[in-house]
Amino acid sequence: MKKIIIAENDPNFKNDIAAQPGSESFMRCFTCGTCTASCPVAEVHDEYDPRKIIRMAILGMREEVLSSDILWMCSRCYTCAALCPQNVKFTDVISILRDMAVKEGYAPQERLDQARELDKAIQSLRCKIIDSKLHPDQSDSKEIIKALEDELKKEWQ
Ligand code: SF4
Ligand code: SF4
Structure with missing residues (x-):
């Protein structure tokens, strides 16, 4: 398992995400896992885990998140958003992360x-x-x- 070195992460990443309309509440996530358990993509893809993506974003793992192939696996079905007890709109968060990946040069338009x-x-x-x-x-x-x-x-x- 890869070590996470907090000092090397970007503490502004979570604030940049939360500043975008639709993801204001994403830091309320308390890692209950409802999103992952209900996600049709996570059901068929071992590496896909919306709860983990949120945790990585909150920890400031900007490069790892924005350069990840995993970002493109979400089918934007809104199941996670409908079931989240903390009203985290993960589908919107994924859209914001994809936009950021393009704007910051991690993926082409x-x-x-x-x-x-x-x-x-x-x-x-x-x-x-x-x-x-x-x-x-x-x-x-x-x-x-x-x-x-x-x-x-x-x-x-
Ligand atoms: S369902 Fe909501 S609170 Fe639970 S892990 Fe997913 S985003 Fe976080
Ligand atoms: S919107 Fe994406 S992360 Fe959420 S349940 Fe659907 S496929 Fe999974």
């Missing part, structure tokens, strides 16, 4: 657009697959495979 487009494409694909399960006689599995292949071919920066 294109990645924000790509993440939005991918979320839309995934929902469309999900609807197509459910439809094909409900109506197998009317479904076109080639269309689903093609849509999936098209997404996989797109490059991410």
Whole structure:
């Protein structure tokens, strides 16, 4: 496990986040874990943990958070925000962190657009697959495979 050296962290990071509309209450987090337990991404990704991202942000781990691939895994479903007992709007916090990552040069602007487009494409694909399960006689599995292949071919920066 990597050691956290507080003196090397950025004490202003949490204040920069809290200054943005939507994340004013994020420091109220008392690490109950409800967000992580209810998150559909955490359910399938071992490394994804919204509670941990908040803790790292509060500890001032600016570079680790903003440069992390994990930041782009959230599907922005708002489940965590709806269930948080401390009214932390983690979905908004993630959006703010992504914006900060772009502004501070940790990620290119294109990645924000790509993440939005991918979320839309995934929902469309999900609807197509459910439809094909409900109506197998009317479904076109080639269309689903093609849509999936098209997404996989797109490059991410
Ligand atoms: S549910 Fe809210 S209070 Fe609990 S760990 Fe997540 S953000 Fe923190
Ligand atoms: S908004 Fe993101 S972190 Fe929150 S439950 Fe949905 S996928 Fe998980």
